[in-house]
Amino acid sequence: xxxxxxxxxxxxxxxxxxxxxxxxxxxxxxxxxxxxxxxxxxxxxxxxxxxxxxxxxxxxxxxxxxxxxxxxxxxxxxxxxxxxxxxxxxxxxxxxxxxxxxxxxxxxxxxxxxxxxxxxxxxxxxxxxxxxxxxxxxxxxxxxxxxxxxxxxxxxxxxxxxxxxxxxxxxxxxxxxxxxxxxxxxxxxxxxxxxxxxxxxxxxxxxxxxxxxxxxxxxxxxxxxxxxxxxxxxxxxxxxxxxxxx
Amino acid sequence: xxxxxxxxxxxxxxxxxxxxxxxxxxxxxxxxxxxxxxxxxxxxxxxxxxxxxxxxxxxxxxxxxxxxxxxxxxxxxxxxxxxxxxxxxxxxxxxxxxxxxxxxxxxxxxxxxxxxxxxxxxxxxxxxxxxxxxxxxxxxxx
Numbered sequence: 001x002x003x004x005x006x007x008x009x010x011x012x013x014x015x016x017x018x019x020x021x022x023x024x025x026x027x028x029x030x031x032x033x034x035x036x037x038x039x040x041x042x043x044x045x046x047x048x049x050x051x052x053x054x055x056x057x058x059x060x061x062x063x064x065x066x067x068x069x070x071x072x073x074x075x076x077x078x079x080x081x082x083x084x085x086x087x088x089x090x091x092x093x094x095x096x097x098x099x100x101x102x103x104x105x106x107x108x109x110x111x112x113x114x115x116x117x118x119x120x121x122x123x124x125x126x127x128x129x130x131x132x133x134x135x136x137x138x139x140x141x142x143x144x145x146x147x148x149x150x151x152x153x154x155x156x157x158x159x160x161x162x163x164x165x166x167x168x169x170x171x172x173x174x175x176x177x178x179x180x181x182x183x184x185x186x187x188x189x190x191x192x193x194x195x196x197x198x199x200x201x202x203x204x205x206x207x208x209x210x211x212x213x214x215x216x217x218x219x220x221x222x223x224x225x226x227x228x229x230x231x232x233x234x235x236x237x238x239x240x241x242x243x244x245x246x
Numbered sequence: 247x248x249x250x251x252x253x254x255x256x257x258x259x260x261x262x263x264x265x266x267x268x269x270x271x272x273x274x275x276x277x278x279x280x281x282x283x284x285x286x287x288x289x290x291x292x293x294x295x296x297x298x299x300x301x302x303x304x305x306x307x308x309x310x311x312x313x314x315x316x317x318x319x320x321x322x323x324x325x326x327x328x329x330x331x332x333x334x335x336x337x338x339x340x341x342x343x344x345x346x347x348x349x350x351x352x353x354x355x356x357x358x359x360x361x362x363x364x365x366x367x368x369x370x371x372x373x374x375x376x377x378x379x380x381x382x383x384x385x386x387x388x
Contacts, residue, residue: 080350082274090298103324119324223324229296231319240274244317244353 024151025186028109030222031214033101050193050211056172057205069171076239084234086167090227092121094143094167095160096180096196099212106222114149114156119222133159141176143167149182158182175202190216275373278347278357282382286316286356287343295333297322302336302358304344309388316387317355318344320371329372340364347379348387 035049058066073083092098098105103119114127125144132148139146139162149158160180168174178200187193191213198208231243288306300320308314320326323333336342341364346356358371359379373379 077274077276080276080279082276085274087298103322120322223327225297225322225324227298229294230298231301231317232298240277242277242319242349242353242355244355 024109024156025154026109027107027114027156027184027186027192030104030106030217030220031192032104032217032220034213034215049213050195053170053210054208056170056198056208058172058203059205062173062203066172073171081239083238084232084240088230088232088234088240090121090230092123092143093118093169094123095125095145095163095169096198097167097169098123098125098144099182099194099196100169103225104217104220104222105214117222119225121227122225127156127158133161136161136177141165145180154185156182156184158184172208173203174198174200177201178203187213190218192216275347275357277349277351278379279350280347280379282348282380283345283359283385284348284356284387285343285345285384286318286387288316288341290336290338290340290342291315292338293333293336295323297324299323300326302342302344302361304342306387315354318346318358318361319355320358321373325372329370331369335369336361336363345381 035052056063056066076083086093093100098118099116101118101120105119106117108115108117112129114129116125116127117123123144125147127147127149129148130150134146141162141164143164145160145162147158147160149156151157158181160182161178163174163178163180165174165176178198181197181199183193183195185193193211193213195209195211198204232240233243235241286304286306288304290302291305292301292303294301294303300323302318302320304316304318305313306316323331343362344356344358345360346358348356357373357379359373359376359381360368360370362368370376
């Protein structure tokens, strides 16, 4: 009798252990990025937030081009003639820019998939769980790439490849071989961190790592965002202009 | 020395914030004049609730007595919604007073900083880094 109870207890505990071990943290819901440059209620610097994104460790030839482009963009802005960016064409950020915001984002956990939606431009990426990553040749380049992931204890580890070369973050050039590794975890019950490491054997000297932090928005439902009527356009010199006379 | 350090640190922080915030605006607001504001008083012909930015179209009377059109750009309607604006916050036919940062080109358009509605209520547009736009004494556009 005592033996039966003990065996039963052990089985229950073992089952509970498996259940607990396999239950990923609940990160479903709305999130707002916090830290330098964040918009809305996230504006300002929270002491718990990670440091700002460091400059990209580009190889010298790419670094020179990037610095020249950044300088030209700064000078154009100072002259009131900003250089046009993707947004002016109503195009979304893609990866990894969409993880920077600027608007709230929603995470949905479902069977075999974690879906991340960024409110601006209604950007959606799907992280397929517990599947092998495809070979680079088998992935057609897109804005968000092909993402696979798995839970390693409390951390969602994501691997992304296949980002279009025209989709750039902070104007940093990358090749078709770029790979983005992410470690997404709760650092506090309502604080989420996404540590991103970008690897590119063609353009980067070493991996480029930075972290975005988000605060849970308990009563927020993402709004619709359609880039419906854009009066800004990019002229033949690549500068942003505004259409008048509507 | 301590004072200088502090001022440098503050200047650097301001630069960082401005740099990042302008990078985050849906489009650069650098086309607008950051050094002075205009006041435009007129009748709303259209309140356009769209992304990437909303618009108020206004008719005002110029110094020559002729009615002129002015386009007032707002931020993303998502930001406006989170700041308490609604698609019916401003109505066509309503007389309003808008404080705008005009286009540097001086074409008839500006960025809305604040609007006073016909019932006296003031609505502020949630422009990123709004404090970088210098408010000048009221100067009615004619």
